[in-house]
Amino acid sequence: MENGLFDLTGKTALVTGAGRGIGLALARGLAQQGADLALVARTAGQLEGAKRQIEAETGRKVAVFPFDLADLGHVRGLFEEVVRATGGVDILVNCAGMTIREPTEDMSLESFNRVMEVNLTEVLLLCQAFCRHRKTVGQGGRIVNIGSLACHAARPTIAAYACSKMGVLALTRTLAVEWAKYGINVNAIGPGYIATDLTAPLQADAQFSQWVLSKTPLNRWGRPEDLVGTAILLASRAGAFITGQIFYVDGGWTALV
Numbered sequence: 001m002e003n004g005l006f007d008l009t010g011k012t013a014l015v016t017g018a019g020r021g022i023g024l025a026l027a028r029g030l031a032q033q034g035a036d037l038a039l040v041a042r043t044a045g046q047l048e049g050a051k052r053q054i055e056a057e058t059g060r061k062v063a064v065f066p067f068d069l070a071d072l073g074h075v076r077g078l079f080e081e082v083v084r085a086t087g088g089v090d091i092l093v094n095c096a097g098m099t100i101r102e103p104t105e106d107m108s109l110e111s112f113n114r115v116m117e118v119n120l121t122e123v124l125l126l127c128q129a130f131c132r133h134r135k136t137v138g139q140g141g142r143i144v145n146i147g148s149l150a151c152h153a154a155r156p157t158i159a160a161y162a163c164s165k166m167g168v169l170a171l172t173r174t175l176a177v178e179w180a181k182y183g184i185n186v187n188a189i190g191p192g193y194i195a196t197d198l199t200a201p202l203q204a205d206a207q208f209s210q211w212v213l214s215k216t217p218l219n220r221w222g223r224p225e226d227l228v229g230t231a232i233l234l235a236s237r238a239g240a241f242i243t244g245q246i247f248y249v250d251g252g253w254t255a256l257v
Contacts (some may be wrong), residue, residue, distance in 0.1 A: 005238040009034030012132055013235065014082055014089045016069060016126070017096030019046030021196035022146065022224045025108030028054055028091055029228030030235060036061040037083045038089065040096070042068045061086075068098050069122040070114065079129035088137060091235045092130045094123045094168075095144045099161040103141035112160045124171060127186070140183020142235045145172050147190040147246050152254050169246055176244030185243040187234045192250030195221040 013030045017023035019041030020248045027037055037172050039062060041047050047064035054062050063085050067078050083089060097119045127143055134141040148165040150158060169188055176186040193212045195203055202208050203221065213219055228249050233239045248254045 011090040013091035023095035025224030075125040115160035148186040188246040190248040
């Protein structure tokens, strides 16, 4: 097998939602393969902690950009700031996201719009900025979007989230087809139920957690680190002929009848 297939030395990855959970795990994994990082999240303290941790572990360069991605009017400016600070972005990992759990009949338009803006619209804006940048430098690149099991099936109380993540999948496939001519590979990862701070209330609900385990052949909640290998594949030369796909990292959930 060719050496260096998974080596990201000389690449810079922009990772959103990188202050904790899945985003932090993916950022650490990319740095361990040699990538320098630009990390985006709302909370400056979390980003600084991530920066210290990753730099100590890997010795890679880490720049942090506290920013609320719900501020759609300034997303393009954020990307341009990242490019100025780092010299360029080769890999874009769209991990930031949110949900509001409520019965659909009671859901407000404001709630629906906020979830769609954070989970889908800002992903589109960052992808557009990334594409323009890679065209300017005359090189291809890699986009890894974070989807969800909700790209495959839904459950009650997550209508906005499911719509947004199904939109991420549709966007991933569309951009893969449109931007192949620029050498930009666009793929998605669909995590199963992952144990993070954000899912702590669900983990603490014994009935819900048992339901998750009953639907997961590997019989456990996932860990953020379980997603790292797939992200490295899609960001590296090993994934050069993969585009327009979603990889469910779900402990077997989607394989179960």
